[in-house]
Amino acid sequence: MDRGRVEAAVRELLLAIGEDPDRLELLRTPGRVADSYAEFFSGIGVDAAEIARAGTVPAGDGERGQLVIVRDVRFRSVCEHHLLPFTGVAHLAYAPGSRLIGLGTLSRVLDTIASRPQLQERLGEQVVATIAEGLDAAGVLVVLDAQHQCVTTRGERQSGSTTVTVAASGALAEPAGRAEAIALIGSGVATTVGGAVPVGAATDHGADA
Structure with a gap:
């Protein structure tokens, strides 16, 4: 990220809306915005598939299970x-196929792809493709399931509105597999935030890879 250009652009934006960027309270605003943008957009240029690949291990006999679900992973994007x-x-x-992935790695893949200018629909599709490729x-x-500030704070200002999108590939894009996974996600079977639900044979890969 070109921090200097971001700060200059923020200063110009303040001028464009009729503000005084030299006002004491705004003097540090360009730098603060640059700091936040560095975090919000830290996934630009990062290979999320490589993060996924690096976090996998071979599945041993009896470890694979039929389905692994990690629920309630908090994310943010722009x-x-x-x-x-x-x-x-x-x-x-x-x-799972022949490999398993550290449960924390799934969250890191999501965070990396979310840390770019995004659309929610595309974010889900990219996470699916990246996990499928890396694993x-x-x-x-x-x-x-996300709340968008462009909906809650502008236009009609639907402050309680959320948007739900679903993306799937392979066996979980088939009606039966998709229905089973979505039913388990909504059933309350999983543990609390960040919990994992192995379905079928036991898995032993709870530690982050």
Whole structure:
């Protein structure tokens, strides 16, 4: 990120809306915005598939299970239409192939892809594709439930509105697999925030890879 250009752009924006960027209370605003943008957009240019690949281990006999679900993963991103944040929870499911992935790695993949100007629909599809590629999973499903500031704070200002999107691939894009995963996500079977639900044979990969 070109920090100097961001600060200059913020200063110009303040001038454009009729503010005085040299006003005492605004003197540090360009720098603060640059700091926040460095965090919000830290995923630009980062290979999320490599993060996924690095976090996998071979699945041993009896370790694979049929379905692994990590529920209630908090995320934030920035809508590319208005450059306003959207925040919410993700539910990540995969049907293991020959490899397993550290549960914390799934969250890091999501955070990396979310740390770019995004659309919620595309974010889900990209997370699915990245996990499927990095893990060589038999199927991946991602449900995102998010609140968008471009909806809650402007226009009609629907302050209680959230948007839910579903993306899936492989076995979890098939009606039966998709229905099972979504039912388990909503059933309350999983543990609390960040919990994992192995379905089928036991898995032993709770430690982050």
